[in-house]
Amino acid sequence: MxxxxxxxxxxxxxxxxxxxxxxxxxxxxxxxxxxxxxxxxxxxxxxxxxxxxxxxxxxxxxxxxxxxxxxxxxxxxxxxxxxxxxxxxxxxxVSESKSREYLRSIQQVNTAEPVISEIQFKELEHKVQSLLEQLTPRQKEIYNLSREEGLTHHEIAIKLGISESTVNNHLVAIIKFFKSHIDSSLAVNVLFLCLFFS
Incomplete structure (x- = not known):
């Protein structure tokens, strides 16, 4: 075994x-x-x-x-x-040809000054909190230590007794998960990245 x-x-x-x-x-x-x-x-x-x-x-x-x-x-x-x-x-x-076009448009963005309404901002904030509840306890713990407490990957690894690669893998997975469930408009996506993963 x-x-x-x-x-x-x-x-x-x-x-x-x-x-x-x-x-x-x-x-x-x-x-x-x-x-x-x-x-x-x-x-x-x-x-x-x-x-x-x-x-x-x-x-x-x-x-x-x-x-x-x-x-x-x-x-x-x-x-x-x-x-x-x-x-x-x-x-x-099969029926979503727009997905690749969207990914290409994201790669072409060099600056991020999104124009977004207060309503969209509140909706985005609520959406992120909802998605956080869908993460595993370990992922929520790592997210909070990284984004709320500002710890480095090395500091998180030491605090939790895990490897830095595990910390990195979880954070990458969290970002991918969030991005796949956030509104597809460019402005909302850019604001999301700036606010929650900058």
Missing amino acids: RFLGKGKSNTELVRLLKEGDMMAFDAIYDTYCHKLHQFVLTYLKQEEDAEEIVQEVFIKIWKSRDKINIYSSFESFLFTIAYNATMSLLRKR
Whole structure:
């Protein structure tokens, strides 16, 4: 049996995950994040889409952790969720030709002085708070330490007893998740990045 984390087996980590252990979640995330990304990327061919799917998979794993059967293949369970999410996104993308145009337009923006109404600002603020509630406890913890307390990746890693790469992976995943659920208008997206991820 393969051993992950600090001397714990895959089965033991899954058992701890079912109990809400965030260190076990981090160990599983570090083990499967890259593999899932490569798996999804073979179908989607787009980095942005693959990263979004991986983020959604781990959110689903955390939310449904109490339903995981530790005596079944966790890897099979994980990749089945990823495959189903990938097929769902592919069906959605068939009728969304505007997505690539939007990504290109974002890359062409050099300055950010968005014109946005107070109503849009309030809606954006409410949306971000709502999305924060959908993150795993570990992701919310890292987000708050980084954005609210202003700690560096190194300081967060020391405080939580995890690696800097884990901190970075979580923050990248959070940004991807947020961006995929924020209003598609350029002004709102730029304001979002300036306010919450500057």
